[in-house]
Amino acid sequence: MKKIFSNEYFLFIARIVIAFVFIYAGAEKISDPKSFSQAIYNYRLFPSEIINLFAITIPWLELIAGILLLFGICVKENSAIIGTLLIIFIILIVISLIRGLDINCGCFGKGSPIGWRKIGENLLMLIFCLALVAFDSVKFSLTINK
Amino acid sequence: MDKKKILYIIFFSIIIGFTYNFLNPNGIPLIREERKLNFAEDDAVNLDSSLTFQNIPDILPNKNDFSEKDNKKENDSLINHSTKSKSSITVPFTKPLAIKIDKAYQLYKQGVKFIDARMPEEYTEGHIKGAINIPFDGDESYRNILNSFSKDEILVTYCSGTECDLSILLGEELFEKGFKRVYIFFGGWNDWVERNYPISKGKE
Numbered sequence A: 001m002k003k004i005f006s007n008e009y010f011l012f013i014a015r016i017v018i019a020f021v022f023i024y025a026g027a028e029k030i031s032d033p034k035s036f037s038q039a040i041y042n043y044r045l046f047p048s049e050i051i052n053l054f055a056i057t058i059p060w061l062e063l064i065a066g067i068l069l070l071f072g073i074c075v076k077e078n079s080a081i082i083g084t085l086l087i088i089f090i091i092l093i094v095i096s097l098i099r100g101l102d103i104n105c106g107c108f109g110k111g112s113p114i115g116w117r118k119i120g121e122n123l124l125m126l127i128f129c130l131a132l133v134a135f136d137s138v139k140f141s142l143t144i145n146k
Numbered sequence B: 001m002d003k004k005k006i007l008y009i010i011f012f013s014i015i016i017g018f019t020y021n022f023l024n025p026n027g028i029p030l031i032r033e034e035r036k037l038n039f040a041e042d043d044a045v046n047l048d049s050s051l052t053f054q055n056i057p058d059i060l061p062n063k064n065d066f067s068e069k070d071n072k073k074e075n076d077s078l079i080n081h082s083t084k085s086k087s088s089i090t091v092p093f094t095k096p097l098a099i100k101i102d103k104a105y106q107l108y109k110q111g112v113k114f115i116d117a118r119m120p121e122e123y124t125e126g127h128i129k130g131a132i133n134i135p136f137d138g139d140e141s142y143r144n145i146l147n148s149f150s151k152d153e154i155l156v157t158y159c160s161g162t163e164c165d166l167s168i169l170l171g172e173e174l175f176e177k178g179f180k181r182v183y184i185f186f187g188g189w190n191d192w193v194e195r196n197y198p199i200s201k202g203k204e
Helices: A002-006 A009-030 A032-042 A046-070 A073-097 A116-137 B003-023 B039-057 B068-079 B083-089 B101-109 B118-127 B140-148 B166-175 B190-196
Strands: B096-097 B111-116 B153-160 B182-184
Touching: A002 A116, A002 B068, A009 A032, A009 A046, A009 A073, A032 A046, A032 B140, A046 B003, A073 A116, A073 B003, B083 B118, B096 B101, B101 B153, B101 B182, B101 B190, B153 B166, B153 B190, B166 B182
Parallel strands: B096 B182, B111 B153, B153 B182
Antiparallel strands: none
16 A cells, blocks of 8 residues: 555656646636635635635635645645645535535536535545655656755 | 745745735625625515516516516505605616515516526426526526526526525626626525425426
8 A cells, every 4th residue: 555655656646636636726716716705605614704815815825835736846745735725625515515505615616516526536635645745756846855 | 844834835825815816806805795685675675676677567578477467466565665765766786686485476476587596407306487497507508598588687596595505696697797687586495395386397
């Protein structure tokens, strides 16, 4: 098991996949902050005073972490950031599913209602992130150090 | 792993986020404006608009199946409110208005078009009789039917109940597309079924 996760090609692919997913997710939300703010609101878990602060900053965190991952810069750190975001997303979706909310997840703009499939996708990416945090990925990376 | 780097990345993201939002013409306010689905106030507005609706018959959809008599009766009963509302008669909607089951049914009887914003599967399982399905998350092709509607037509959007947002999102989208009289039926499908109001199943 450890062999698979520490395989440099596996790590490289995981890195690229997560990078593209988060670049796309971040860019999509940046292009339409209103919808994202609404999506957060729909979870009915946050006071309205702080919703827009999340809506303004989280997409950029996703985008920047994604870009840095793509180029292999600070892979461990960015994987940790994205992993944390993923854990938060999973928790939010699970809570909403248990509460029976019929809402859009706000993951990639329109067209992605919450569901167990979303949790599955997020879990898979979370596993990738954990592997990256544990083993790093230096293949085709811009950083020369180490 | 260097925690300092993590903090740097988060810090820069936050700075860039706020800067971009500040410079972006489509930026959002730092503190979210509460969505005003305020019924007490809105209901009064709804009353006004129904008056407007009844006083200007030429904006009515042609295929209405309600009788003139019903219409008159309702008009009479509403006239009591007209003193206050006359001034606001010409005021157009500034945003889609939320309505509850009673008002929704009243509009339904008047033959107003209902739009089901849920997914096609849910629509097929059962929907308000005569409602059109435009799934908010669905294909753009569902929206083609909108081209055949007059922008002055009254539209009512709904989804499963009070906990869903599709009706609100679709309502706002329609409003932005230029439909001037969009209502969001807040109770949605659940309230409708509870009252045993007319429903139908299947694709039509």
